[in-house]
Amino acid sequence: MNKIQQNSLLLVNSVPLREVDGQLGLDDQTCAGLVRWAENFKRLVIAGPALPEHIAVQQQNSSTAGTKWQAVKDLPCADQLELVPLPYAYKLRDFTKVYAKTRELLNEKIQQNQYLCFVIARPIGDWGGIAALEAIKLRRPYTAWLDRVEYEVISRMLQSLPLKSRIKESLHLPLMKRYQRYLIRQSSLGLFQGQDCYQAYSPFCKQPHCIYDVHTKKSDQIDEPSIDLKIKSLLSNEPLRICYVGRAADMKGPLDWLRVVDRICKAGVDVKATWVGDGPLLLKMKSLTQELGIADRVNLVGFVDDQSKILQTMRENHIFLFCHKTPESPRCLVESIVSGCPIVGYESSYSQDLVSQYGGGAFVPMNDWQKLADLVVELNCDRPKLSKLIREAALSGQFFDEETVYQERSDLIKKYLT
Known part of the structure; x- marks a missing residue:
């Protein structure tokens, strides 16, 4: 049995990790968020998909380029952080190959940390939901974090997709909705970004709260x-x-x-x-x-x-x-x-x-x-x-600054997951 480290937060999300100057890094805005999380927790364990370099280069050379990467070793809270790279597996074939081993790793990290927060999105490739399933098995309370109504976003964009993708997503949508609702019902706290998310998901949550993504001071x-x-x-x-x-x-x-x-x-x-x-x-x-x-x-x-x-x-x-x-x-x-x-x-x-x-x-x-x-x-x-x-x-x-909003969400996590 792993010993739980007190006042530690495990955050499993879909924000990609990438190698920056030989060190693991994240986009600059996520890094700014880590600094704020570190003001409220003694230790932060951040788990997310490791972006393959060939995909990172493709994105950098495409018209959608624009991510500014930063090595976490350069952050003032670097000694409080642990990054856990997870497989980049958004295709079913890739996902099934790494599923068991990744779930075992998430089990280990869940048992080591006091507070758990998982970003819930798609069933395939987004590991936050898999971490939630593991927490349920271990009977550990967790926070379900959703930042958009994913099935609605996909539904409204279906007509712009190629036919093959449109068929695949249409079949996938009912499963996604049931999957998200199940994980929300099992959570001890729901953090829903903005009123659209809050209205869609709060009926299925014991403790729903509306939050905002803010990176202004x-x-x-x-x-x-x-x-x-x-x-x-x-x-x-x-x-x-x-x-x-x-x-x-x-x-x-x-x-x-x-x-x-x-x-x-x-x-x-x-x-x-x-x-x-x-x-x-x-x-x-x-x-x-x-x-x-x-x-x-x-x-x-x-x-x-x-x-x-x-x-x-x-x-x-x-x-x-x-x-x-x-x-x-x-x-x-x-x-x-x-x-x-x-x-x-x-x-x-x-x-x-x-x-x-x-x-x-x-x-x-x-x-x-x-x-x-x-x-x-x-x-x-x-x-x-x-x-x-x-x-x-x-x-x-005047009511939106990152120091205030990170303090509020940290307080909610400590209140409902203790």
Whole structure:
């Protein structure tokens, strides 16, 4: 029998590990999260799939590149961390080959650590669910963490998939839903990211809690002089500045976004639109700007890996325009209100909840890009109203900083898993 190390957290997720300068590493934002976890736990054991180098190189050379990797040995909490590489096995054949040995390894780590937190997603390849099955067998309490409604995301994107993938995913979806619900029912605590996740999963959980993915600090929140400067530019009839930060992928609705820009241009709005982010649809976006005749109004920046520049872009813009098409909990909306940039886009429980108390957002039904364009035109015509939204967004953003949210989720884990 392994001895349990007190005040230790085992986190099993689907965030890939990669070799960085001869050492295991993670993406920079996950590393920032580890520093916060380490403020609340004496020891952290992080288990995730080891990204094969040939796949990492393919991703790096593709239009979806953009991950900034960091060796964990360079983190201030490095002496508190243990990384456990797991097989990268998202194909059934690969998964079945390594299943027994990996489950044995997870059993060992579960018995060594006091607190358990597992990210639940797909049955094949995502080891958080397998760790949960092992914890159930060992009668150990665990936290089920879900960051998006995976079966809904896949369901809404089915039509864009090749026929073979569409058939496979259609057969897979009912199994995924039952699998997730079973693991949630058996958990002692559920951490569900954003209101869309919370509404989908909380009915099946003993202790459900809504959390947020935040990587901004209190020092990142927009200051009063910057708010005043932004509002002054609005009231001085400067061009309307709108932006978006995220991947140019189907689920983000980039082509709807451009159609909104086109419609508001045709309505006579003097607008400057900026999209920050790379992705598989970026070339199609560039082509569509030419086709619509709005290339001089739209700046497709591409990938930016400096968060301070991203936040500055949000601080300088009047509207954060988004066209998200799936029930997820994108961090960019949090960063936007932290930056005093009102969120204007397709409504969802997540976006509405972010500004439910103090305001700072305006929404239209999903996929109605014409109505979204009309809303932007309306806000441009009523700039005092838009100025009010800017102040409300900044107020709503004051409640989102990583120190606070990691403290809260750590406290919940210790409360319900003790």
